[in-house]
Amino acid sequence: MLFNSIDFAVFLPLVFIAYWFLTQHSLTDQNGLIVISSYIFYGWWDWRFLVLILFSTGVDYFVGRQLGRESVPLRRKALLWMSILANLGLFFFFKYSQFFIDNFVEAFRLFGNKLETSSLEIILPVGISFYTFQTLSYTIDVYRKKLEPTRDFIAFSAFVSFFPQLVAGPIERASNLLPQFHRKRTFEYTKAVDGMRQILWGLFKKMVIADNCAETANYIFEHSDQLGGSTLALGALFFAFQIYGDFSGYSDIAIGTSRLFGFDLKQNFAFPYFSRDIAEFWRRWHISLSTWFRDYLYIPLGGSREGRLISVRNTFIIFLVSGFWHGDNWTFILWGALHAIFFLPLLLLGKNRKNLDSIAHQKSIPGFGEFLGILSTFALVVLAWIFFRAENLGHAIQYFQGLFSSSLFSIPVFEGKGVALVTMILVLFLILIEWKGRSAKHGLEQLGLNWPRALRWSFYSMIVFLISLFMVTEETPFIYFQF
């Protein structure tokens, strides 16, 4: 079920009403309803893959319980590895089997041997990259004794399958989300209203910004061999806003929906395109994934405490793994590598934790230095997105060749310039709203809170109207579903 679908528009109010009117007196009922709703939500795509969620839930619940009882370190480690192998085994099988086979065959071919294989045609279960990492965080935290294992199977099932963030995150930590399933939720007006605001803003980002940017970006990327450098630059720019609108829009809807049910999820995007350097960008982009890799990969590898060389190695590992997490294509790995290269100078100069304060603090516009930082960081990010969006390495190289040609300084020429112009105006509206709300948790959290209610509500109504006027009418799935 897509957030931007009629199905979800019916599903959400029904679950909301059942949750607050039928199950409000019992924690087990509340959690039970969440499990049932989440399974319906997920099964809407393909009910067969519910088995995987059940398997993951069962394994980690069992391992968690055993870890709670076990005190022998070797046995505890064995249990941990059992969970890691079970979860990552499925994850790798579904996500990377074809990639490894293809590359194996290709490597054989390079050495003059021909290997006949047939395609496995494995369907990637939606959300596997998200719930696998979420459940792993539980087992690892229990193993590290940072979290008590839960005895409540329904609460744990609800934690694993919680429908707002099941298929595209945020990847919640067990230490943040699971305890919320152990407490009965009571309805909070301000939380629910803010949730509605966040959903509205998320829908705008997805249905207006991402989907409209996609039309221009897709056209330019698909015809990149026929277009000039300036048009290709525009294509990359549109893709940058497409992926931001798509993914941060999804996160906003997920977090907003959770708030309607009394849950607090962690912020997943903190206005990353206003970052002043790449390190800050990674503190603001897909926060739940980058912090996951930081806590469960980077730090166990030694982090930055064991000398500069180890630190550089670890940085490369975390970026490469992060790239590979996105999919079975070398383009994602190169995207990660490119970010590692961008990050490296900051790390070596010890400036990777320079911009920790808020952007243009207590000012309405950034200073010249900040502005240059934002602009150059954004340019680097946009360049890296070319690898992310390209179909394959050849396409990416061809795109870069076209981009850095003499036509880079010509006037862009392509079909649909008018639509692109309108989209650009909408993007400027997005930037304006997000800039105003950059200190908050989402674009609309603080905006207009001091205005008279009629004016504030009219502003929200205008956003509803803008969605209706500019939404792309074909139902478009979220990009991150494919990861």
Add this chain to the structure above:
Amino acid sequence: MRNFILNLLKFSLLTALLYLLFLFLSGQFLPALFRPNLVYKKGAYGHSFSRLQEMDSLRECDLLFLGSSHCYRGFDPRIFERYGYSSFNLGSSSQSPKQTRILLQKYLKQVRPKKVIYEVYPMTFCIDGVEASIDLISNSETDKYAFDLFYEVPHVKTLNTYLYTSMRQVLGMDRNFSEPHDKPGDHYVPGGYVEHDLATFEGTEVPRQQWHFKREQFAAFGQIVRDLKEKNIELILVYAPISKELYQSYSNQQAFDQGIRSCGTYWNFNEIMSLDDHKHFYDDDHLNQQGVTLFNEKLIELLNHPSTQP
């Protein structure tokens, strides 16, 4: 919770009112590029406004034609008149079975035709019908049937067109609207037909393709067949000629023919006649006047001499 629901209702009401206001202002002042989901086509191509106006005052006819642009550009009432048939062409752009069904509901009682000739073009079974509904809503009175045109094709574009058209009509903004019979390349002929100027067609290459039918359009089509049967009105299903190049590009024509033939009298004129792509068409889809004459005369021959029917 009570406050939340109450405020949600108040907000919904305010949003509904402001939505209408914003929609009206957008329709009035924004160029089409800046309002992609508000399409208002009063008096646009296809002469739907003139056709529906004329249809509203029609009381009887022998033959009622329905279908897509192949219909209103393919059945010339003047030719049928010469052979003693009074007729009216109620075709409209991209008209799919969903719209045809509503048009029949609206006009069948009023006109009581002896025969309904329904031009069935496979493409109209493959589309959602949004464009056709927008065209008809924009050009007709906002009555129950206009609402049905939106309701049958629930889409943000049909909703916006319905609301905007309703507001314009309530405010009397289209009271003096009139549509010129002559538009670049097209001439409206009383009786619903649109005659096109261009005489010949150079031809284009069409790649191999397939129809991808929509189940709901076949459901609407089945309803049309049943409704007419109940009312004892003869239904003749006609696949109007398209260029050979286009016709032969589709690999699943036969499946379509079989499906339609099982519903009643069905004449596929792409199989019955052999027309010349260059001489008898003005584009891949549409006949020129010479082609229309040949096609209509062949159809009349089949109507007059049932024994010669294929």
